[in-house]
Amino acid sequence: MGYYPVLLDLAGRRCLMVGGGSVAERRVDALLAAGAQVTVISPRVTQPLAALAAEGRIGLESRGYREGDLAGNDLVFVATDAGEVNAAVAREARERGLWINAADDPAHCTFILPALVRRGDLTVAVATGGTSPALARAVREELEAYLTAEYATLAAIAAEARREVRAAGRVVTAEAWRRALGPEVRRLIVERGRDDAKHRLLELLGVEACVR
Numbered sequence: 142m143g144y145y146p147v148l149l150d151l152a153g154r155r156c157l158m159v160g161g162g163s164v165a166e167r168r169v170d171a172l173l174a175a176g177a178q179v180t181v182i183s184p185r186v187t188q189p190l191a192a193l194a195a196e197g198r199i200g201l202e203s204r205g206y207r208e209g210d211l212a213g214n215d216l217v218f219v220a221t222d223a224g225e226v227n228a229a230v231a232r233e234a235r236e237r238g239l240w241i242n243a244a245d246d247p248a249h250c251t252f253i254l255p256a257l258v259r260r261g262d263l264t265v266a267v268a269t270g271g272t273s274p275a276l277a278r279a280v281r282e283e284l285e286a287y288l289t290a291e292y293a294t295l296a297a298i299a300a301e302a303r304r305e306v307r308a309a310g311r312v313v314t315a316e317a318w319r320r321a322l323g324p325e326v327r328r329l330i331v332e333r334g335r336d337d338a339k340h341r342l343l344e345l346l347g348v349e350a351c352v353r
Contacts, residue, residue: 144253144270152176155213159206159230160220161186164244168218168254169199177216182206206230211237220244247271256281261293262300291330295322298330298339302346311348321345 156172158165161183169190172179180200181190194201206226211217211233219230219241231249234241243249255266256277265288267280299322306313321342329338 144268146255146266146268148264149175149216151216153178154215155180156216156218157182157211157214158218158220159183159210159226160218160244161190162220162222163187164220165218166190168220168242168244169193172218173198180214182210183221208233211239214239217241218244219249245274258284258288260288260290261296263288263292263296291327294330294335294338295327298326298335298342302339302342302348305343306346306348309348311346313346313348317346 151172152175154177156177156179158169158172158179158181161181165181165183166187166189169179169181173193178200179198180202181194182202182204184203184205186194186201186203190199190201193199206219206221206229208229211230217230217234217239219227220243221227224246227243227246227249231241231243231246234251240251241249242252242254247253250271253268253271255268256274258265258267258281265284267277267284269277326338326342326345329341
């Protein structure tokens with residue numbers, strides 16, 4: 142079965158995590174980074190999750206899952222060692238029309254989580270349709286070595302250049318963007334810094350007059 146890749150805006154969205162172990166902890170950290178409102182249901186949680194609850198950054202219900210817990214949520218995650226719990230949560234999610242991710246249990250997922258490489262606003266996702274998480278991790282590690290730190294700066298100055306191009310009423314083709322965002326600008330980020338790299342990017346786009 143094929144998957145449709147998508148990035149979700151979860152700012153302010155209510156997300157439920159059933160489970161309180163290390164996998165749940167990683168999922169919760171990522172959800173908080175995306176601005177989600179997170180509630181964890183689990184009789185036991187890791188110390189970092191307990192600390193997040195004590196700080197008021199997540200909701201915590203120290204008990205097992207009960208039918209009806211999914212009401213009012215936008216997205217559901219389950220990460221427990223109990224297959225019957227994962228199945229029950231998945232069943233309720235489907236009945237309510239909610240998307241669910243069950244850790245290491247593709248049969249009970251309506252969406253899966255890819256391996257990610259993040260460099261500032263640049264995000265690269267790698268997935269195998271749930272068939273081989275180990276391969277996804279291996280490819281991610283190769284990409285991490287290739288996508289060095291300057292890509293975060295490149296993403297930032299590309300966004301700024303795009304706004305300036307639009308403000309100037311100029312039209313730049315996709316091919317011009319592809320050429321401009323090549324090795325030269327990345328090298329300038331390292332050798333001469335952000336401002337010189339941005340100036341050269343705008344020159345390559347033919348809109349150096351936009352530079353302030």
